[in-house]
Amino acid sequence: MVDVSRVQKELTECNRDREVSGVSIALHDGSTISHLTGTIAGPQGTPYEGGTFVIDIRLPGGYPFEPPKMQFITKVWHPNISSQNGAICLDILKDQWSPALTLKTALLSLQALLSAPAPDDPQDAVVAQQYLRDYSTFSATARYWTEAFAKNSSTGMEEKVQKLVEMGFPEDMVRSVLKSVNGDENMALEKLCSG
């Protein structure tokens, strides 16, 4: 089973200096400690600056002897993060994990990954190609994605709701769908249409 006392200690430890470190962890829902939600602030001087990126964290039973499973919930345009599902390509989350690492250090590593992409070992080949061949386009796209998905999702939320309601969907359904896709207008529209 998950080492509950260690995880609780990690949560306290990590959230103690969340203002400084820019990373924080919270329980995903109150029921289980093995499903957490992490947030990291986009590093300054990068296309991700100003964004807040949400990461889904699932702790395997062998944690901390096995690495936590992390995945971006917030859409990110990054060579090492899948633009489709948010899967992360980072060695410390795989074979280079060490029990001495913590959730906080893992999140800080993700923050560092945002600052320093490794296009030679890509998760998303399309993004990596763009990064290598046309950095300015990559940078613009990444900045746009940050603006669109990683900025405080409540700002502009009302506009999106308004837009979708005008399309003829009921407001409460629009709000719940928008929330479920983390404010992604297009995905919400897709869901509303299919659902």
Added chain:
Amino acid sequence: MGHVDASAAAAAARDAKKKRGNRSSAKLKQCKLDARREQWLSQVKDGKEAKASTSPTGTEPNAGSMTVPSPHPPLPRRRVDVRSKGGDPEEDREERGAARQELGSSYLDSPVHSPSSDNSGSVGGMHRKHYNNGGGLNLSSSSSVWSSSRSVSEAEDDDTGGPEEENGVLDDWEAVADADALTVDDCHSHQSSGHVAPPAAPNVCTAPANQTGRQDPIQRTKAWAPDDIFRPQSLPSISRQVSFPASIGNGWMGAAQQANLSTPLTCPICCEDLDLTDSSFCPCPCKFRLCLFCHNKILEADGRCPGCRKEYVAARLSRSCSMGPRY
């Protein structure tokens, strides 16, 4: 008694400030102090009689203190004489010899458990240890586990010995040992007379006038009574253990040493407290420490040190012997 101690301490401090110049030379004597202490301890048992028969002229401050191979500089004896001047000097000396013998035997033979004689032994031992500290490190020891007030005053006490004779510092611990044995043996009558008597002391012991000031620190350096109001708060109550280095590890020094070695107090993997076995367990050259439980778990899985990600090869090979007692 507390007030007398206070004024004596103040006088000692004033005295010490004047004579602070020779501190460095006092420091240089530390190694000799250690050697002499060893010598003294070894001769405590068999060298009593010879010492007891030493001439009272030994009260001369510089009388062969550096050249005569006797383990005991004469100064402590003079001080004790001053302290116990109420009684017959010869008789007192014999008494002290006996006390010392008792001190020595109890100190060496019955380390912890003998009730009364051991008390003197442990008290003396504590002081020796302390002088080792305060004399050697002087003011820097204020950052150690000893309280600053205590160590500073001790350092000053040591300084008072410096200017007057070469091995003044060396004398102090012996004087303390003597005084401890004496006071424990002779009850408190000598102590009280010693406290009120300093002005008359020079007449008795023919010491130079400036040495009267030195008697106060010596008297003050007798063991702290458990209820002494001047007893430093940080002074451990387990003085008995303090006198025996072998048993220090499980007392307050253990914690201090652990802090010095920056050993983690909890396992960084499971966050449980490290017990004694765990904290002495260092399976990897990278010095990454963890509890045996977590180490075992890692060995069952990928077998790499969490600190450096290198294989626990050495640990795996020597596991049977290094962890044998645990199983």
